[in-house]
Amino acid sequence: MSHIAVTISAPAEIKDILIAQLADVGYEGFEETADLLVAYIPEADFDENILQGLAGSHGLDYTKEKIEQANWNAVWESNFQPVLVDDFCGIRAGFHAPLGDAVRHEIVITPKMSFGTGHHATTYSVIKLMEDIDFSGKKVFDFGTGTGILAILADKLGAAQTDGIDNDTWAVDNAEENVAGNRCRAVRIWQADQLDAVESGAYDVVLANINRNILLANMVHMKRILKNHGILILSGILQEDATAIVQAATTAGLKAERKAEREHWLALSFHNS
Numbered sequence: 001m002s003h004i005a006v007t008i009s010a011p012a013e014i015k016d017i018l019i020a021q022l023a024d025v026g027y028e029g030f031e032e033t034a035d036l037l038v039a040y041i042p043e044a045d046f047d048e049n050i051l052q053g054l055a056g057s058h059g060l061d062y063t064k065e066k067i068e069q070a071n072w073n074a075v076w077e078s079n080f081q082p083v084l085v086d087d088f089c090g091i092r093a094g095f096h097a098p099l100g101d102a103v104r105h106e107i108v109i110t111p112k113m114s115f116g117t118g119h120h121a122t123t124y125s126v127i128k129l130m131e132d133i134d135f136s137g138k139k140v141f142d143f144g145t146g147t148g149i150l151a152i153l154a155d156k157l158g159a160a161q162t163d164g165i166d167n168d169t170w171a172v173d174n175a176e177e178n179v180a181g182n183r184c185r186a187v188r189i190w191q192a193d194q195l196d197a198v199e200s201g202a203y204d205v206v207l208a209n210i211n212r213n214i215l216l217a218n219m220v221h222m223k224r225i226l227k228n229h230g231i232l233i234l235s236g237i238l239q240e241d242a243t244a245i246v247q248a249a250t251t252a253g254l255k256a257e258r259k260a261e262r263e264h265w266l267a268l269s270f271h272n273s
Contacts, residue, residue: 002043008055008062010037016264018058020238023211025050028168030120040067042168085127089153094181105156109147109178122235125260125267126150126209129233132258135159138204141225143218145189148175150207155184159205162186167193195221203227209235209267216248223252226272231257235267242266 006027010018015037019030026045031038043066055062082092082099090103099106130150135157142151145164154162164187166172172191179187195218206222208215215222215234222232232254237245239261245268246256254270261267 003040003067004043004046005065005067006039006041006051006062007065008037008039008060009035010058010060011035014058016238018054018060020212020241021054023236024213025054083124085124085131088131089127091149105153107149107152107156107178108181109149109152110174110181121262121265122209122237122267123149125262125265126207126233126235127153128260128262129258129267129269130154130157130207133157133205133231135205139163139202139227140205140207141198141203143195143206143208143222144210144214145175146171146209148178148187148189150209151175151187151189152179152182152184154205154207155179155187156182160186162188163203164189165192167191195225198225200224201227204230206230206232208233211236212238212241212245215245219248219252223249223254223272228272230272232270232272233267234270235265237266237268239264239266242268 008018015032018037022039027039027041029040051062080093082090082096084090084103087103089105089107090099091107091109092099094108094110130153135154137158137160140154140159140162142154142162142164145151145166148164151162151164164175166175169191172189175189179189203225204227206226208222215236226232234245249256249270255273256268257271258269259266
């Protein structure tokens with residue numbers, strides 16, 4: 001599967017809004033520099049008219065480039081540096097030196113055509129919230145697993161079983177490869193984009209780092225698959241979307257507990273009381 005990489009010259013004050021808008025129309029991964037935003041979308045989902053409309057609404061210019069599946073490694077290797085979430089968790093590629101005593105938990109990934117290297121503020125913030133949860137013996141669900149980072153971390157934190165789904169075949173293959181490479185004990189990954197078939201009350205912890213619209217559309221289902229007193233962690237949330245997310249979660253019967261914030265993005269945790 002080929003992707004289109006769109007590079008947009010965007011000032012910092014509108015990058016977060018632009019990322020949210022692009023995510024809503026199918027863009028799956030983002031890289032940010034001081035004055036540029038690179039957004040990735042499967043070629044089959046790319047619509048130039050939509051892109052022109054979004055960029056034009058902000059008065060921005062863009063360039064686009066087709067990236068073949070075979071060339072993806074070169075793209076991410078040129079940009080991927082190790083990520084440290086304090087001394088709790090480190091994420092690196094196989095070609096980086098081991099992080100050693102710098103972190104308590106180390107994850108080694110090869111992203112390929114999947115997204116989720118820990119660089120984006122959303123993944124970072126979920127990991128921050130995971131640090132204070134006791135995963136020992138728990139059953140965990142990772143909704144939109146991407147590269148599998150969160151599922152892998154749950155396993156390293158002692159989860160008895162971690163299940164992850166993604167709607168993209170390549171992401172599922174990539175996550176399975178990363179799960180094997182990290183010698184996870186009990187992680188299962190499969191392809192799906194709906195929670196309808198997932199057993200009710202099956203999970204102690206549900207993780208969902210996706211985007212606002214998908215979170216809202218699946219709030220009732222995410223609550224349904226949680227055990228009583230289970231924990232739901234949501235991310236992919238801009239600060240201005242927090243009220244809508246909390247209201248939907250509260251309506252579904254969940255109680256807001258903690259939050260982590262980074263670069264105008266939020267991760268929120270809820271308790272199934």
